[in-house]
Amino acid sequence: MSGLPKTGIVAVIGAGAMGSGIAQVAAQAGHGVLLYDAMEGAAEKGRSGILAGLDKLVAKGKLPAQERDALAARITVAPSLDALAGAGLVVEAIVERLEVKRQVFAALEQIVTPDSILASNTSSLSITAIAAGLKHPERVAGLHFFNPAPVMKLVEIVAGLASDRAVLDTLFATAEAWGKVPVHATSTPGFIVNRVARPFYAEGLRLLEESAADVATLDAVMREAGGFRMGPFELMDLIGHDVNFAVTSSVFQSYFCDPRYRPSLTQQELVAAGWLGRKSGRGFYDYTTGAALSEP
Ligand code: NAI
Numbered sequence: 001m002s003g004l005p006k007t008g009i010v011a012v013i014g015a016g017a018m019g020s021g022i023a024q025v026a027a028q029a030g031h032g033v034l035l036y037d038a039m040e041g042a043a044e045k046g047r048s049g050i051l052a053g054l055d056k057l058v059a060k061g062k063l064p065a066q067e068r069d070a071l072a073a074r075i076t077v078a079p080s081l082d083a084l085a086g087a088g089l090v091v092e093a094i095v096e097r098l099e100v101k102r103q104v105f106a107a108l109e110q111i112v113t114p115d116s117i118l119a120s121n122t123s124s125l126s127i128t129a130i131a132a133g134l135k136h137p138e139r140v141a142g143l144h145f146f147n148p149a150p151v152m153k154l155v156e157i158v159a160g161l162a163s164d165r166a167v168l169d170t171l172f173a174t175a176e177a178w179g180k181v182p183v184h185a186t187s188t189p190g191f192i193v194n195r196v197a198r199p200f201y202a203e204g205l206r207l208l209e210e211s212a213a214d215v216a217t218l219d220a221v222m223r224e225a226g227g228f229r230m231g232p233f234e235l236m237d238l239i240g241h242d243v244n245f246a247v248t249s250s251v252f253q254s255y256f257c258d259p260r261y262r263p264s265l266t267q268q269e270l271v272a273a274g275w276l277g278r279k280s281g282r283g284f285y286d287y288t289t290g291a292a293l294s295e296p
Pocket of ligand 1: 013014015016017018019036037038039042092093094095096097100104121122123124144145146147238239240243247
């Protein structure tokens, strides 16, 4: 089983939290990376964010300055989707909405070469549905990283109904070559981790809505007694409430409105307010002061 050749260009679409992290991982593995985002200035911002993170590592003595420069030189901002034509692997990490992802894949199919692999970093959407309607659905698969992508080892390699075994094997080997721990999964709603994690968020939110305890207490209990690295609220703030709410809504819909997966009104309100968590400076916690927003 061999992965993408080291000389292969990796394109990343969507330069938010995940796309930037994935671009960094691919560049660290030696690939030339093209970073594209539909929002003006977002890809430049994503690239600057990666470089700022690398600068911190250099300052701490954890990364030689030369390596930082070489890595920076490997990441290029792509001005348009058309500029991704030479990519051997495209990883899509845009908004978690099926119809938008399908549009991007349909456009991509017209641009890339026939042997290019098209992967989605979707957290919950059906890979089968993303690939459906394409001329070559067999080259589409899920390549699901976790947040923050440069740190988290696990990567789910998600098979849609039409995914070619050779494509899945190449993605598996590529993730391994990138220092990750890949696992095969099928295209069930939320795949493995986001499915198992749904009750972690949902029950935390229910406890809060029932005034069982405040946000900071619930997080501290799960961290200190439960042994989790983060409590549910700080983790949702890291993921982003727009993303987390979209994932819960998609899993809920996919399981025919099974009440176990019912999205939370509290989280819906946070999304409506634009209080998306760390990325907007405010979520359950206020990142300008460090205080929990919800008190008992
Ligand atoms: P984000 O909101 O930080 O970034 C998304 C980026 O995609 C934005 O910069 C936006 O301008 C861009 N975008 C939106 N529509 C586009 C289009 N049509 N073409 C090109 N660019 C477009 O979102 P985040 O958190 O990076 O999530 C991206 C994807 O990764 C989603 O599918 C999400 O479910 C998945 N994911 C998120 C995780 C998380 O913890 N946030 C973890 C693992 C997967």
